[in-house]
Amino acid sequence: MSVIDQLRGGLIVSCQAPQESPLRSSALMARMAEAAILGGAVALRVNSPEDIAEIRAFTDLPIIGLHKVFGVRRNIITPTFELAAGLVEAGADIIAIDATDEVLGDSFELLRRVRTELGCSIMADVSTLDEGVRAWNVGVDIVGTTLSGYTPYTLPADDEQPDIQLVRDLRERDILVVAEGRYRAPEQLQDAFRAGAHAVVVGAAITDPVAIARRFAARTPRLTR
Ligand SMILES: CC(=O)N[C@H](C=O)[C@@H](O)[C@H](O)[C@H](O)COP(=O)(O)O
Helix, strand or coil, X not given: CCCCHHHCCEEEEEECCCCCCCCCCHHHHHHHHHHHHHCCCCEEEEECHHHHHHHHCCCCCCEEEECEEECCCCEEECCCHHHHHHXXXXXXXXXXXXCCHHHHCCCCHHHHHHHHHHCCXXXXXXXXXXXXXXXXXXXXXXXXXXXCCCCCCCCCXXXXXXXXXXXXXXXXXXXXXXXXXXXXXXXXXXXXXHCCCCEEEECHHHHCHHHHHHHHHCCCHHHHC
């Protein structure tokens, strides 16, 4: 079974701690990954070679690797060939690459090189239907809705809701799609699968206690007064 087949119909848990989080450590992300697997994750999405190596040491489940680089306005996901190579070396099976127009422009060289020279699968993280179609035509293995709501031309994200319409639109073009970004409730996963998602990634709602506490605190009189 291919690594992409292994994702089918499953929950992928993104184990990433933001830079300012007290949980920002490879050892802690590994424990987070272990917990996610116990909870039923079929795969993991992991930032940095260090975290990937730590997690690869105890699981054979597929790892979607990315290397976040702080850009001018937002994080860019694996912007160079060398960074992608480092992720494969650390044990990632699928490499997530920022395939937005904002970052790639008209150049698909990075996607082509990773595909032909590294022998790994590619998940193209996009923000629009056009970007997904372009990346798919270059030959990526799967397209993620990860960056919808984060590029200047898709801002602002619609009230913190996931972009299920983009899942539907990509699927209607026969593109294999991973739903990702702002999935906060289990019912939203059902919506994504109904829209044709191959798998769904959940990050902050499971693995970022700071974000979880913030959501609860925002509904207390102390913070809403
Ligand atoms: C935009 C961006 O840089 N997204 C990153 C991509 O890897 C992560 O910070 C997100 O946590 C991930 O996409 C999962 O999304 P959510 O945490 O909303 O479930």
